[in-house]
Amino acid sequence: MNDPKQIKASILEREKRYIGLTENISRELIIVLAQTTPKIVGGIFKKSSGKGGQFHKHDVEIICSICNKHSTIEKATIAEVQLCIQNERDQTPDMCTECSIKIQKEYETRMKLKEQQWEKEQPKREQEHLLHIEKRTDDFIKIYLNPKMSWNKGTKQYHRLQELYRSSVSTKQEQITEYIKNMEYNDFLNTPYWIAIAMQVKYKAGFACSLCNSLTGLATHHKTYDRHGKELSYWKEDLICLCNVCHKKFHNK
Ligand SMILES: [Zn+2]
Ligand SMILES: [Zn+2]
Ligand SMILES: [Zn+2]
Secondary structure (H helix, E strand, C coil): CCCHHHHHHHHHHHHHHHHHHHCEEEHHHHHHHHHHCCCHHHHHCCECCCCCCCECCEEEEEECCCCCCEEEEEEECHHHHHHHHHHHHHCCCCCCHHHHHHHHHHHHHHHHHHHHHHHHCHHHHHHHHHHHHHHHHHHHHHHHCCCCCCCCCCCCHHHHHHHHHHHHCCCCHHHHHHHHHCCCHHHHHCCHHHHHHHHHHHHHCCCCCCCCCCCCCEEEEECCCCCCCCHHHHHHHHEEEEEHHHHHHHHCC
16 A cells, blocks of 8 residues: 555545545544645534534544454544544554453553552551661761761861761751760760861851950850750851850850
């Protein structure tokens, strides 16, 4: 059927048969007409005479690609015909009603099984998520709350803080806070956690005492210990950069 002359003759033959005589048109012919006639709707759906006449509907014959049965879309609407053309472009196979119901049912069964499987695995996923959080919490404590650990010399201040923030995501914040509260304070002062945060406070203060602007003997001071262990979240509020003279005033009260 590759000879163009033959195809044209066959179209004309079918056009006579379907459009002219039986008002029944095959999907194949609709596709050919859509390719040759720019206005497919006007070409197939001739308006009935008279003002505001209705579009003349056709029965569209399709062959089921699953069971090879011939079937018809009776009095097809414009939308249904356009769907036929769309299906051809998408290479969606034609299906009779029975086959399409069957396939829909098979699809629903598959989806249901998938859903059941997903639900069955839900506890396992939750367990894995919990283990993941526990591991990240342990790692955070082992690395950043370990006074024996220290930052690599080359790591910039900005990157140290970024690393702390990144590593604290998906951890048990309460467990970390408790761990810090239970630490020897001197050990705490030597943790990479405190060293990076304390440096950040000084850095933001421009390496000057926030009370007297002195540039020497700077320390990072806790204005309150209410949120001790949560310095990473509250350093802007709770910590201040002071020189040793001003710092003494606070601790001698
Ligand atoms: Zn079928
Ligand atoms: Zn202090
Ligand atoms: Zn000062």
